[in-house]
Amino acid sequence: MKLLKLVPDNTNIPFLKVRVVTFIVSILIMAASIGAVLTQGLNFGVDFIGGQMIQATISDVEQAPVEEIRTKVNSLGYGEPTIQRFGEPNQISIRMKLPEGAEDEPELANEMATSIVNKLKEDYPNTVIDGVDSVSGKVSSELFSTGVTALLAAMFAIALYIWVRFEWQFGVGALFALMHDVVLTFGLFAVTQLEFNLNIIAALLTIIGYSLNDTIVVYDRIRENLKKYRKMDMPALLDLSVNETLARTVMTSITILVPLVILMIFGPKVIFGFAAAMAFGVLIGTYSSVYMAAPILIWLKVGPDSFIPVDDGKSQEDKMKEGYGAVV
Secondary structure, eight states: OOOOOSSOTTOOOOGGGGHHHHHHHHHHHHHHHHHHHHHHOOEEOHHHHOEEEEEEEETTOSSOOHHHHHHHHHTTTSOOOEEEEOSSTTEEEEEEOOOTTTTTOTHHHHHHHHHHHHHHHHHSTTEEEEEEEEEOHHHHHHHHHHHHHHHHHHHHHHHHHHHHHSOHHHHHHHHHHHHHHHHHHHHHHHHHOOEEOHHHHHHHHHHHHHHHHHHHHHHHHHHHHHHHOTTSOHHHHHHHHHHHHHHHHHHHHHHHHHHHHHHHHHSOGGGHHHHHHHHHHHHHHHHHHHHTTTTHHHHTTOOTTTTSOOOOSOOHHHHHHHHHHHHO
16 A cells, blocks of 8 residues: 655655745735734734723624624713624624723723623623623733743744754744744735734744744755766756755644634634634745745855855964864
8 A cells, every 4th residue: 555645755845946935025024914903903902902801702793793892882971992703794803992090990801891792782782792802901011021021032942043053044944934934924914904812922933833844844855956066057956955845844734723723714703813823824934935945045156166165275284283282
């Protein structure tokens, strides 16, 4: 019985042939992602903005009347609410700033939440409350700053590790690939307006780890082939290295994507954003290992002779004498 092979043996796909096109496209998409974050912003959860968030499902309507609900909640006197649909068309999230003095008197926030919930159930009797969350402004700002710090620290620690493990060019390539993955994930959340909360920070850290793992596998094979094929052109050598690791890369990506897609379809809505970020990150992490981390080595002037020890002019006999002298 033959084993199932998703990637045939001796594949020879010329990935590096389109390296300039893919690199330009990736740069443009990164710029578009940054633009989307700056113009549309992220749909921060209560974790990061502080305040009260109420998630509800209006069961007896096909589409929640957002403007009507906004007017009714605003009439309670707690300020202008931020109301968005999420999940199904009849599901909404209502975000409110905490009432003045709620930092010292938490019961004020509970009173506001109770008033809003009662108003919804009074005007829409078939309303189901899916959740009520409350976070103070001080805690939310600390959560955001520590989350961003964790992301940056992880990226630079990883780049430093690869610099030590390989050479500085590999560290730069890995860091650029990680930035590519993180920026595109931010862009996804800016465009889709999926809620950006602490779960997504966890997903981003996991994406960094996965992308790093895939990149190191490719880099390790590149380094081996640099020693083995001293006269091979660099693009051909990189293509060879990527093709030799392609079966492992595809199998790993698929085995991770399958449960993530299942979670997105059948899992609870509270982890949909996490699963979506992870699935997207696995795809772009695989892409960046091939089309970002590998080609950048060419532009950083890495070649088959880059890491050959420089001859210091001493004969083999002199080196042996120095060695014996060190032992004595």
